[in-house]
Amino acid sequence: MTVFTFAVEEEQHLERIDTFITAQNEEWSRSQVQIWLKEDFVLVNGEKVKRNYKVKQGDEISVSVPDPKPLEIIAENIPLEIYYEDSDVIVVNKPRGMVVHPALGHETGTLVNALMYHCKDLSGINGILRPGIVHRIDKDTSGLLMVAKNDVAHEKLAEQLREKTTVRKYIAIVHGVIQHEEGTIDAPIGRDKSDRQSMTVTEENAKEAVTHFKVLERFEEFTLVECQLETGRTHQIRVHMKYIGFPLAGDPKYGPRKTIDIDGQALHAAVLGFKHPRTGEYMEFSSPIPKVMEDVLENLRR
Secondary structure (H helix, E strand, C coil): EEEEECCHHHHHHCEEEEHHHHHCCCCCCCCCCHCCCCCEEECCCCCCCCCEEECCCCCEEEEEECCCCCCCCCCCCCCCCCCCEEEEEEEEEECCCCCCEEEEEECCHHHHHHHHHCCCCCCCCCCCCCCCEECCCCCCCCCEEEHHHEHHHHHHHHHHCCCCEEEEEEEEEEEEECCCCCCEEEEEEEEEECEEEEEEEEECCCCCCCCEEEEECCCCCEEEEEECCCCCCHHHHHHHHHHHCCEEECCCCCCCCCCCCCCCEEEEEEEEEECCCCCCCCCEEECCCCHHHHHHHHHHHC
């Protein structure tokens, strides 16, 4: 159990207590905080409070966070579409609907579970839950990922991501008709204060985020675009395209209510390029968009 203590400032006076607490740590969700309140893990000035309590200036809030239950990664014989593999790196094509690494609620069936069965030598830099994982893509985004098989490879691949020398191009179907041929979105991304599970363009507690895009094909109410990441923030393409008024088709979090029903955003990591961590040779891989996106495009063309 770890105890965190916070003091309520003047500008936070009369905020709901769950809102106040989630603003203190971006890893804490409102639903999790409400469970802690129900289980009396949250005290105000040493006293229990109800979940609708409104904090007051000068209140001292203590939050006792239970130690996380350890997750055991189970190696699972899940088929992998491997584009390249050697003793340092694996490039895999992740299908839509697959989570990259285990977490509470997704302990099995992940890419990491499949990798653990396929090979035992994965880097340990990101800990036991994310062995080999250098970068991630969302559950319902398909496409190419590079995975490190040892710590030296991991560090060199991660350095390329930091220095923005990797090539990561995505294909997306977006709502609306983009009139210009290409553009760059340079807008910082941070946690959405009103919804801690979402990201948004904001200046507060945000990180630099840059996405380049170009139009590939236009339809009556949609556009097919290629998006190239310069940075790699959580939900970056989804947030940036919504920000400029062209949200991704099928996106349940950032898209409109009336959208294409394909169980998730129409987004595919189509091109991945990087220098091999041992030889320094530039390597680039391409994968076709999944059938569900191809079917949408065929319908739009008709």
